[in-house]
Amino acid sequence: MPVRPAVLLAILVLAALFSTCPRAEAQEVTLSVAISMKDVAEDLGRAFMAARPGVRLRYNFGSSGELQKQIEAGAPVDLFVSAAQRQMDELQAKNLIVAASRRVFARNALTVIKPSDSKIDITKPADLLDARVTKIVVGNPKTVPAGQYAEESLKALALWDRLQPKLVFAENVRQALDYVARGEVDAGFVYITDAATRGRQVTEAFRPPEDTYRPVLYPAAVVAGSRHASVAQAYLDLLTSRDGQVVLGRFGFLPPPAGVRRRPSRGDVMKLSARNVMKGRVVKVTRGQTTAHVKIDVGGGSVVTASVTVEAIDELGLREGDVAYAVIKASDVIVAKD
Numbered sequence: 001m002p003v004r005p006a007v008l009l010a011i012l013v014l015a016a017l018f019s020t021c022p023r024a025e026a027q028e029v030t031l032s033v034a035i036s037m038k039d040v041a042e043d044l045g046r047a048f049m050a051a052r053p054g055v056r057l058r059y060n061f062g063s064s065g066e067l068q069k070q071i072e073a074g075a076p077v078d079l080f081v082s083a084a085q086r087q088m089d090e091l092q093a094k095n096l097i098v099a100a101s102r103r104v105f106a107r108n109a110l111t112v113i114k115p116s117d118s119k120i121d122i123t124k125p126a127d128l129l130d131a132r133v134t135k136i137v138v139g140n141p142k143t144v145p146a147g148q149y150a151e152e153s154l155k156a157l158a159l160w161d162r163l164q165p166k167l168v169f170a171e172n173v174r175q176a177l178d179y180v181a182r183g184e185v186d187a188g189f190v191y192i193t194d195a196a197t198r199g200r201q202v203t204e205a206f207r208p209p210e211d212t213y214r215p216v217l218y219p220a221a222v223v224a225g226s227r228h229a230s231v232a233q234a235y236l237d238l239l240t241s242r243d244g245q246v247v248l249g250r251f252g253f254l255p256p257p258a259g260v261r262r263r264p265s266r267g268d269v270m271k272l273s274a275r276n277v278m279k280g281r282v283v284k285v286t287r288g289q290t291t292a293h294v295k296i297d298v299g300g301g302s303v304v305t306a307s308v309t310v311e312a313i314d315e316l317g318l319r320e321g322d323v324a325y326a327v328i329k330a331s332d333v334i335v336a337k338d
Contacts (some may be wrong), residue, residue: 006174026056029228030076031235032067033059034083035172036108036146036191037218040251041081042107044238055066055231061107063172063277071096071223079232081220081239083108083173083191084145088219090213092287095224100285100319105239107189107254109216110149113202115183122187128166137176137188146173149213150189151266177202191216193252217256280304282322 033041038061045057060067060077068087072094080097082088085104091097094118105336114122120132128136139147147169154160170176173190179186181201195204222232238244245255280298296307 026054027228027231028056028057028058029078029231029235030060031079031081031232032070032075032223033061033081034064034067034218035061035174036083036194037081037106038174039197040106040248040253043247043251044235044244047243048235048238052231052234057235063144064137065145067174069143076227077223078226078228079220079235080223082145082286083216083218084148085217086145086148088221092221097221097223098226098229099221099287100321101233101236102219102287103236103240104217104256105236105244106218106248107216107256108193108218109210109254110146110153110213111187111192111195111207112187112189112205113177113180113195114187114205115180116201116203117183117205118186120186125154125159125208126205127205128159128163128187133186134166135168135185135187136163136166137179137185139173139176139189140169140171144170144172145216146176146189146191149216150208152213153189153208157208162262196252215257218253219326270323280324281283282320282324285320294324305337320321 012271031041041059049055049057062081064084064087067080068091071080071091088102092099138150141147141151151160154163167183170179173194176188177190177194177198181198187205195202220236222229226232268287280296282294283297284295286293297303
């Protein structure tokens, strides 16, 4: 498949970052981050670099689909932060990310915004059909997760086809936000976190029903072949840490849905009968769409298998090689990370 010029240019720029910087000065770690996560990534990055004088983070912001294509084309990226599971799933299917490092760390929601000085009443999805609404911006569904979610919602509401003549496609969700802020369109689909960054220029019109589109989840993973995998993993750990969640909340992001509301601790496990608790090492994590199977070697040639939600795996941060407890309760196996 031929490499698109825009993707090739991005790869050359990323490659140049590595070739022009002295290796002795700092480790150059490249993060490809969905544009809607820009403010959080930079905020956490400042603290991350302050604690690691020998590390320099380089950011590559864009739509998740374009970032995915760059990784597929061989761009030198260490960590990928996506605004949707779809792009991460496709990279994982091609073995282009370290599957065991993959975690969901945040959630978002769609909102429809309009210019703050707009005189058009838009309070519900059907109002987009109003003749006064002539232009509606959405991210290009081919590459922009926000556009994919918008398409899903409008189709569920039987509005997608009817609104086609009014649709304007943006290259990423921040571009869609800019179109509305400048008054170039009458309405636009963005994330609630994006709308919050332009409080004086845009107004929230309404939020599409969340049952009309898939949950907006943010996964992150170390890219296969990363030259600085341990540093990339450390940044990913910061995203999922308590400090990271505080920063995410400050920018309006929601906690990820959890198979369990908090990580089971060793103390929780030890409150159960010792006969029901087996300590071992995770030997394999097999992820499906919604369920994951975890195999734990508990010694003596015995391996136990637990079926848990993918969200639970992401919240636990469970990876192959981790020490974990298998808690046998009735006919079920519960997994707790050590």
